[in-house]
Amino acid sequence: MNQNTSSKNATKKTDWLAMYRHIRTHTETICEPLQTEDYVVQPIVDVSPPKWHLGHTTWFFETFLLQPHLPDYQVFNANYNYVFNSYYETIGARVIRTDRGNLSRPSVAEIYQYRAYVDAQMALFLQSIHFTQHLHPLLELGLNHEQQHQELLLADIKYILGHNPLFPVYESKKMPENKVFLDDSMCTINEGIYEIGYNGDGFCFDNEKNRHKVFLNRFQIATSPVTNEEFLQFIESGGYRDFKYWHAEGWDWVQKHQIEAPLYWHFIDDRWMYYTFNGLQEINRQQAVCHVSFYEAAAFAQWKEMRLPTEAEWEVAAEELDWGSRWEWTNSAYLPYPGFQKEAGAVGEYNGKFMVSQMVLRGASIATPANHSRKTYRNFFYPNLRSQFTGIRLAK
Amino acid sequence: MNQNTSSKNATKKTDWLAMYRHIRTHTETICEPLQTEDYVVQPIVDVSPPKWHLGHTTWFFETFLLQPHLPDYQVFNANYNYVFNSYYETIGARVIRTDRGNLSRPSVAEIYQYRAYVDAQMALFLQSIHFTQHLHPLLELGLNHEQQHQELLLADIKYILGHNPLFPVYESKKMPENKVFLDDSMCTINEGIYEIGYNGDGFCFDNEKNRHKVFLNRFQIATSPVTNEEFLQFIESGGYRDFKYWHAEGWDWVQKHQIEAPLYWHFIDDRWMYYTFNGLQEINRQQAVCHVSFYEAAAFAQWKEMRLPTEAEWEVAAEELDWGSRWEWTNSAYLPYPGFQKEAGAVGEYNGKFMVSQMVLRGASIATPANHSRKTYRNFFYPNLRSQFTGIRLAK
């Protein structure tokens, strides 16, 4: 459906610089509708301030490309490593995640200066002899990293504005339209040995390897994601009040947080409304349900007397599916593929160390940047998380 | 290695009663060395007071067999459902887990009376016409449930006594000897399609089904578990202080709780000691390391440049392994097998609702009752838990 960021055949210098500029610019385009104050706040630990995303993605290029590989590079500000390092233990101390929203400085203007400075240096670097071929994968990683943060940015912006009692409008033209789904057909995949995992010659994350064989029983999988209409039926039939559909952990979560609907849904004057990038609106019943936790996805499937697909089932069936609107919770835990190897050094911390306690999501969403999705992509979140653009696909 | 509790061919009435008595008596034998006070306390939420185990296992027989199936059965005490229901939401309100250690009543003597009463009624019941064949699986479930609690009892007793500053002795003759391991060979299993899951005609838990095919790459697996000697090398080489061996979640756990060794280990006067059922003793280097979390198991494997086996690998290789001393952390998350079905009603809550966020352990331990282990058994705990008799087996 979508295409990969790059292929190894297209590594001409000019391409890299254009690609760098294109992706870097897109990040700033996402932030254009924000007011300065919107860049600063961190309402919950899982949501980072937009200005932190702007700085952190820039820090990645400075730390992993410019500092080690551009001779005589002067860091923009030596204190920024402390502020913008997210979780790379190798690279020294870092502001802990819960504290990011306490930092008013560096200011948004200073961070944009930081971006401009690093971008100028990167332009020099990418056109220099120092940008040798063995650094191409590292640049690609940095660009894909920035694209991941573009999606996180949109989710975090939605959280910040959607939890403000004034429900401010972001700007609809920055976001693709939400599709509508009318089809509830299922396709059947036969028992057999299949291969999953990345095996192209473009970019992929380390967690998509090795490509390997899996044995699958015959299964059926819905070609479209679950809609708001269907999810409303679950709500109205008391799905949130009957423990029998829920994991024990999910039921505790429902009780503790008094969950009654997906994130951003509000029952106002006898109507279900939800917060969108255009403000508060009535639910569109034909759109795919969004912002549900794994617990909710699994409970919905149980109520439907079906189940969520595994990630292998999803990938094998992907060509038959209408995907790309929602990150779809699978019933697979996020674990290494056979033969998975962490890369050496700090970039080795990228994926492997998160392979416990999280669930895999497959597909992509309306917030995923163009050219940043593929059917082998393994996204992962804790099962209680709802701020991403998550949805449900049924299997049986 | 071990045999199952029963087989469907041996369902004569007299057998069931003898088996019931044998298992029920063993629970009380485990508690013989306790003082009354030891039955009462709950030092952490994961550890239940021994008297609660005694009551809860009894409540199971009363609630699922006697009440619905023995005509005119009089419950021993109508309030006990509230006290001894553990998590069956179907069966009504329950004392929440964190409150069990606050209850001094019912007294230990009253709970033993409760056991005696239910045992007498069960004896009548099992010899009556009311104990029809379709109830045999329910009885078997109750007996296996009690055996599971026998192991939990031993783990909880060890926790209670091992966290008392007086380090009281339990009584060694109640526990089998710990084996010593001298071998570090590995066996090799070839790539291929294998079947895992239970397919005998005896008892198994619902989570062991369906038996199904899996495709495995070629792998090697150690025939013996990791010893204290090997784990000491990990400690002494700084394994607990280098984040690179750890999952991010595990590293947070190490930092937050200042973990420096397995549970029950104490560094006293320049020697490593550990608390055992015989009190504080010097580490026996040839015994299998015990009471480690999944995080520690995974970090150890990473330090060894190996990995933990998956549960499928473990089961396929089981015949070649020396297992049964420790519950062995696998790198598999606890998820349903293809075709898994919850049973109808309250017993359907037994396993399925825990299938998120936990890791599978395979094998058995010195605390597992005789006749309560099989190679398809799927134990599961949260990755931070260490109070069970957990150990490590390496693969690559």
Place this chain on the structure above:
Amino acid sequence: MNQNTSSKNATKKTDWLAMYRHIRTHTETICEPLQTEDYVVQPIVDVSPPKWHLGHTTWFFETFLLQPHLPDYQVFNANYNYVFNSYYETIGARVIRTDRGNLSRPSVAEIYQYRAYVDAQMALFLQSIHFTQHLHPLLELGLNHEQQHQELLLADIKYILGHNPLFPVYESKKMPENKVFLDDSMCTINEGIYEIGYNGDGFCFDNEKNRHKVFLNRFQIATSPVTNEEFLQFIESGGYRDFKYWHAEGWDWVQKHQIEAPLYWHFIDDRWMYYTFNGLQEINRQQAVCHVSFYEAAAFAQWKEMRLPTEAEWEVAAEELDWGSRWEWTNSAYLPYPGFQKEAGAVGEYNGKFMVSQMVLRGASIATPANHSRKTYRNFFYPNLRSQFTGIRLAK
């Protein structure tokens, strides 16, 4: 009304031993109705297990009298200092308060042996030449300390049994009857300079000194405490649901804990019941309201358009008051009197270090031992505490 434990004129050796035995025996009499299990649990951090009280009071005599002053005294168990030291930082490490309920050992039987051993040694000591006159105040402190714990024991026993879903009966004959109050008259005290604080020649705590002058405006004070009848009117008129009667901190407490009535009150089948030492009973409307927090006492007074007395007002009016049924919350914070001096050494930690954030209670209660009350006695608790036998007296 009540008399003091001793006077300096009555310090003959035989008296001290008899007094010691009398007080020590009374502690054990209080515990007679308990089952072993009741001695062990600690439902909340503010409630200590009864066996801890038994050990701690004994540890006081061992640590402050026998060890330093009886030659060749052998401590019963060197580990007990760690277990039974409550808060004396001078005397070394201690089990933190939240952990007391996790300790099954020493057993109840062992603690009674400890008491017997220390009592035998104390008998020798009190009759020996080593018990010199300058040690009399220390013994008196130990005896008053034990009497304080007798009242705490009763409060903690009530909490343990009263929070058990089986509502077990303690034993009424161990407790004096609750008086009934029919009078709502007030007495008037004129403006003037008064003296408060202890100035007799018997025992008093350091916090009752120095006796000093205070200037009081004219005030009125109720001669009887507030009854359940009056408090029911507060409840029924919505007192718990209107913030305007409450301190901000009290209102937060009401909201957070969903407080709707005094501790131990339950609204069952349209009637207000409360847990008493005789089990669950219907409210006796003429008894003094009991088990209220300072917040509730102050809110009630506000609702009545009156106020709580200060401790100086209370003491000055004491001769006119019917007191001794309830510890009466005053509107005075617990602070040092002019000229207050901590005593040197560990016993100096007795009172002074608590002189922040707590409120003073005056009087005594049905749980106070005979001969352990006087009108200058300053009891103190945090304003949210309700497990003591606390009540309300109005002033204006």
Place this chain on the structure above:
Amino acid sequence: MNQNTSSKNATKKTDWLAMYRHIRTHTETICEPLQTEDYVVQPIVDVSPPKWHLGHTTWFFETFLLQPHLPDYQVFNANYNYVFNSYYETIGARVIRTDRGNLSRPSVAEIYQYRAYVDAQMALFLQSIHFTQHLHPLLELGLNHEQQHQELLLADIKYILGHNPLFPVYESKKMPENKVFLDDSMCTINEGIYEIGYNGDGFCFDNEKNRHKVFLNRFQIATSPVTNEEFLQFIESGGYRDFKYWHAEGWDWVQKHQIEAPLYWHFIDDRWMYYTFNGLQEINRQQAVCHVSFYEAAAFAQWKEMRLPTEAEWEVAAEELDWGSRWEWTNSAYLPYPGFQKEAGAVGEYNGKFMVSQMVLRGASIATPANHSRKTYRNFFYPNLRSQFTGIRLAK
């Protein structure tokens, strides 16, 4: 020393408007050096975002003066009541204190528009016939309320910048100079009956009434506050490591938070530095120690073998003291004076409902606005708070 905001003799219309403008402008002057981002964050629950202070003080005038008293007044934004109400339960729902830092909107620019709008309306109102004499006290309350927030603003700005790893400079010229103190003399006040509490004809808060008689013993009180030099001696002599100087609650606080020095002090390269409005600087030993908790103040006094004065002692001696640099912790709890009466309605919530668990501070600080201090002023904070400009004065 300082003079009061107004006197009842000076209530000409023009005066009120000038005073209103003067005070409102000063708030904005304080914020001039801030960048937009600095207005938004809330690093801890006790620190409010500067933009919240700007809005809340404005909301006070809108809610209590314009809405009820200016005919046809149109509220600026009906949602602002929810955002900017701090604690007035009477006035409806409010954003809870911990959430203020999550709100990026209304933006800083919008809040300045809100201020401009309300100020214009207030100018009309204060010159209109609607501003009748009985409203003068309410306006005065609003102006004093705004002055209180000016000091809180400075404390919160210092906290926000001083906890940023970049230690940004505020702007020194916005703050008065810190005085130096060289004198350690004490003055003596004789035993007697004194009067305390406000009795002038200007403005005072309700908690300063009634003026009433107190009896004081003879005491001595230092004429100058404790300096950094003296406090350094306390640190260097191990004052933070010896429990005997501390309240039990204070010692727990020291242990839990690993307190080793006043807030904003950092031991860097063998020197004690502190964060000031001009950035990180070496300690000036002759300035008064600042940003200490009550616990630290009391422990310091104990170490000096002195004590803190009571608020009555402070007020009686005030004419002899060099005060105004620091809010001085007294050893008095914040409780009502004899005859204290809450005012009717929402403004009655101003002071009375906080009269539990807090300690009184007397004096004023370098952050107190001119004309907003008097010797009868009763400030109050919880004993652990250090973000205000608090200091120590000794007595004995």
